[in-house]
Amino acid sequence: MQDMKVLRFENPGRDYCLVVADAPVPQPGPGQVLIQVTAAGLNRADLLQGRGLYPPPPGAPDIPGMEVSGTIAALGPDVTDLTMGQPVCALMAGGGYARMALADAGSVLALPKGVDLAEAAGLPEACFTAWTNIVDTGRLADGESLLVHGGTSGIGVMAIQMFAALGHRVFATAGSDGKCTACRELGAARAINYRTEDFVAAVMDATGGKGVDVILDMVGGDYVQRNIAAAAPWGRIVNIAYQNGARTQVDFTPVLLKKLTLAATTLRGRTPAQKQHIRDALAARVWPLIAAGRIRPVTARRFAFDAANEAHAAMAQGGHIGKILLEL
């Protein structure tokens, strides 16, 4: 069996590092494809995995990496809708920090016209996460407004662009004036520097006191109560992370009075069929907007495969706007 270069975590915990190692090239089973990887997208969850706080779901490879771009190198026996050599990007539960990576065919998307193949590695995790949390769980309807916390995160830069392009009024928060400018350039109607402004007051002011219909939150902690205050009647608040803490004291009275829905979801452990459902929606609704140049991947920095520790340090430091990529 052929070997390939991969990255593995060594010394999991606070002082983890990534080391280059050899591993057998995986073979695609039914419903899977093998991708020769051009680039892998970094995700904050990769840092948590290195620290031993976010193990891969059962059955997923222990090699990190949840999204890649590249070309199809082998097809599983029953895969008919993808072709050898096709440039693609794909979501996966693990195994992306490698020269060759397996993906479920239903989690693969064709490279959109006009997009650089390496930069496409930054699309899957952000697009799948933003779409399913804002549309499937958040039920964002025509004419409704959206607040995206972490507007310049890998997730945020896609969420702002996608829903601004689909005609929604999008608000975003970010931690500096420079990041707020970037949010506005991506399509946010109003960007709020959370270090100098109260986002609840800003959103209430911008909506004439009504509040915002859907909130995508990755902060948690005191944002839970403040999101409730910023939500419009019948609003939906969806958490994808609790970076400021998953424990907090909440007064649920306004949830009741405003008839709000509070939700939280993860993407990684969903079934291939559930991911395919999101993939199909992205292919129909978002990929044409990317091909038309109305949405673009936002790449903060690219690192070489053997500089993966520097890439992780850059994400931990947090100055980036958009995605950090590893080039394989």
Ligand SMILES: NC(=O)c1ccc[n+]([C@@H]2O[C@H](COP(=O)([O-])OP(=O)(O)OC[C@H]3O[C@@H](n4cnc5c(N)ncnc54)[C@H](OP(=O)(O)O)[C@@H]3O)[C@@H](O)[C@H]2O)c1
């Ligand atoms: N549940 C899921 O399925 C799922 C899927 C993907 C990602 N996620 C989560 O989504 C988050 C973003 O992921 P990513 O890979 O895009 O990470 P990332 O690029 O590193 O972004 C992290 C973001 O969090 C913001 N942030 C951190 N602390 C904050 C605070 N106290 N107040 C306001 N904003 C704060 C940062 O904003 P500033 O830099 O402006 O301070 C930054 O934009 C991560 O927490 C990740 O775990 C969840």
